[in-house]
Every structure is written in structure tokens, then in C-alpha cells.
Amino acid sequence: MGGGTGMLGAVLAVAMVMVPWLWAALAHLVWRPYAVARAFARQGIRGPPYRFFVGNTVEAKAMRAAGVRESEALDRGSHDIIPRVLPHYRAWASRYGKVFVSWSGTTPTLCAGRLDMVKRVLSDKTGLYVKPDPGPTIMSLLGMGLVFTEGDDWARHRRVVHPAFAMDKLKLMTGAMAKCAGEVIRAWEARVAAMAGGEVVTVEVGRQFTELTADVISHTAFGSSYREGKEVFLAQRELQHIALAAVNSVRVPGAGYLPTKANVRRWRLERTVRDTLMGIIGERLAAATEAGRRGYGTDLLGLMLEANAGGEGGRSVMSMDEIVDECKTFFFAGHDTTAHLLTWAMFLLGTHPEWQRRLREEVLRECGAADTPLHGDALNKLKLVTMVLYETLRLYGAVNMIVREAREDTELCGVKVPKGTVVAIPIAMLHRDEEVWGADAGEFDPLRFRDGVGRAAAHPSALLSFSFGPRSCIGQDFAMLEAKATLALILRRFAFEVAPEYVHAPADFLTLQPLKGLPIVLRLLDTEKPVNLTTID
């Protein structure tokens, strides 16, 4: 026995000396977290007790606990929609102050629940606060696209991608957005028609909006190549599941490069995505060579390629690989997020019939009845719809946490922050902070946005759903336009309510979504008039 233990010890000792990787892993998993946690403890900043080696963020864990039946909350009309997580946060916030240390896997995270800190971190232009290394699995989804580049590289990418999201360009995409939404509506109508004698049908809208937004991004990003775009989407979707599993487990340095079953599958999918995108881009470049710069097209890819060709002396600003990564980013950043915005907006309108009625009146007034074409400009006049979307983003924002890592030892509004600390901005908590939003912070009240986003709370940048500052969401106008077009088409065709079997369990799987989907009961309005799904830009 003694000899066996001695032998084991000797083998371990040799391994430790021979394999520097083990040392790196040890430093990453034990030493660094310990040092950072101690540095905060010395300043009196502590956090909820949390074990080191649970491969999950505090938030995701609590969210998982929220996956229990919560329909009672709905019956009570409660909009405390993250029923398990918020009480935790509130308890910690009042016990430890709005700033406390939590754990993201083995990484100590400074949870910054104060807007002065949020402002300092998000408006940083010095490169002091950077995005933490996302690891190889998340990287395979987004590559070195806008979301993860830093410094000069980020500025160069943003210069090329930004023109594609200008409002005048986006308005030209309204037609494609409405066409895709129109197909969903036609399918719903067909379901209602198939009901023997009834005009009521229940649809699972969460899944359908995910399909819809994938369709929209395939059309608006890749125009005539949207079918190949859809293939990219399917591969990305599988990659997303692999990434999610990795996010929720302990990250051992280097493990993402081992030829495990999941890694091999991931590499194959990455190749599919890359090859398909290279094919689409190659075709587009060839077309532009024949037809001149106009040949790039007016979809997101075309607009990006056009801006890319405008470097000094006609040189390309981004490489082919970088363009591929930006295309992946369009898919990942722009599709689930918007799907959840639509889903939660349907949930809120389904539980607030009065608001649904007001929105329908506005849509019919500004856009006309279901038999008139949808006019792109009319969408800009939908003030109440916009207010409801902002309120949806406040209560059920798709992105619930923004994270940055301090690249140097620094001070953040009086707190000493050691290099390598992850600073997390807890959006769900900040969006329900009564000091910021008033005593009714937990209520659904779109009217708080009647004078615009900047005046809805005590602080002009209190709505963090699209972040703010230099790294704010580049696709926010795109998302809002898509959501408005879809809601307008739905509202003038159907009345709806949340189905009784709905289970209220918002869960954070990279983005906040209803764990058990959102079944909606639909009733067709004005069955006499045939729906008109054409658009005028």
C-alpha cells in the first residue's frame, strides 16, 4: 500500500516536472482565482459562498434552478420573470453592496451592479477592459469577427461592417424581413384553416421565431445565396449546442484541442461553415469583377464587401478569413437574440390584452389593414410598438450579462481591480433596480419609454440591452426593424394570448429564452380580407 502510494507520488512528481501544461492548468484553476479573490477580500468585497469547481456561472446555475413550474407567478400577474435568480441577486446586492464577487467556473468575477462602474467599463476606449478569451468552442462560432477583435483590428473591422447597418440600407431590407415573416403568417393561417370550423389554434412561437430570424439573416446577409446561407445556419446551430455544453463545464486549458468526439465533430462543422461561406463570397467577388463595384449587391455581405474594397489604394481592408468570420458573426449575434425579443414581446402582449389592443390600433392606423402592403416608412411611426419592444428588452433582454477582463491592475470607481479580473455587468439585476427605474421597476409599463430611451430612467444609459459605448450592438436597428415588421404583420392578422399550458421558466442558454417554449393561442381577425404581404420600401 505504502509502496503503491509512493509510486503514485513519484509518477505525479515526474508528471508535474515534465508537463508544464499541468502547471499552467494549476495556475489557471487554483492560484489565479485564489489571488484575485484574496485581493477583493482585503477590500471587504466578498460574495455569495460558491464552490470553486462547479463548472457554471452563478447566474446559469440559478437560472437552471428556475426551470421549475412557475405558472403561479404568471397567474398572479407577476413580472418578476427571473423568479429564482433575481431574489439571489437582490439578497447578495443588499448583503454585499451592489458590487460583489461571484464565480464563473473557476474565474473570480467582480459583479458590478452600479451604473457608474458600468459606464466606466463600457465607455472604455483605452483597451483596458477587453473581452475575456471565449475559448475555442465559442470562437468556432464567431471567429475573429467584430465581437472578439480588440484595438486597431476591431476599429478596422467596425469601419467595414458599419456601413451595412446604416438605416437607409436597412430600410431596403424591410421587404425581405416582411416576406419571411409573411411565410410564417401564411403557415399560421393554414393551421387555423385546417381546424374544423374553429378559428383558434395554438402555436409554439419560440421555435418558429428562431426559424424566422435564421431565414431573415440568410436572406438579408446573402441575398440570392440564402440557401447556402441556411446550410451555414444549420451547422452553426449544432456548433452552438457544442459551445453551450463547453460553457457549462469546467474549462481545462488546452482541452479544446484534444481529439475528443465533440472536438472532432466541431472541427468538421467548422470546415463546413468555412467552405460554404468561402464559396458564397468567392461567387460574389467574381460577380463584382464582371459588373464593377455595384455587382457586390445590397445585402449585408455585398455592402460589407463594397466597404472592404475601399481601403487605401483600392486594397482590401479585411482578409478573406476575416470576412468569413464577420459572416459567422451576423448569424450568431443576429439571430437568436432577435428571435427571443419577438418571443418575449409576444409573451408580454399575450398577457397584457389592453396593450395588444393599443398596438393593433396603432399598426392599423399607420400601416393600414392586413390587405394593404406594408410600407417600410410606416414602421418608423410605430411609437407604441417601439415602447413595448424596449420594455421587453428591459424585462427580458436576450443578453443578460456583459463581461470584460481587466488587462492591467486598475481602479474602478474606488475598487482596486487586479489584472485578469473578469468584470461582469449583471443586466437583469440593473434593469430591475428600483433606484434606477423607480418603485415599479418589476412591472410591465411601456409608457416609461414615452419620452425616449434616454429619459426612461434616472440614468440616460440605464437600458443596457444593446450595451452602449464604442462596443454597443451594431445590429440594434436591424433587430428593431425586423421585430417591428414581424409584430405589425402579426398584430393586424391575429389576436392572441398565452396558452394555459405555458410554463414560466426563463433560462439563460447564452441568451435568455423560455425554457419550455411559448405556446400562443391564435385567433384570426377579419377573415374576409385576404392578407397582403407585399411591401413598399
Ligand code: HEM
Ligand atoms: C434583440 C436583438 C439583439 C440584442 C439584444 C443584442 C445585444 C448585443 C449586446 C448586449 C452586445 C454587446 C456585447 C458585449 O459587449 O459583450 C452586442 C454586440 C454585437 N451585436 Fe448585437 N444584439 C442583437 C441583435 C443583433 C443583430 C441583429 C446583429 C447583426 C446582424 C448583431 C450584431 C452584433 C455585433 C457584431 C456585436 C459586436 C459589436 C462590437 O463589438 O463592435 N446584434 N449585441
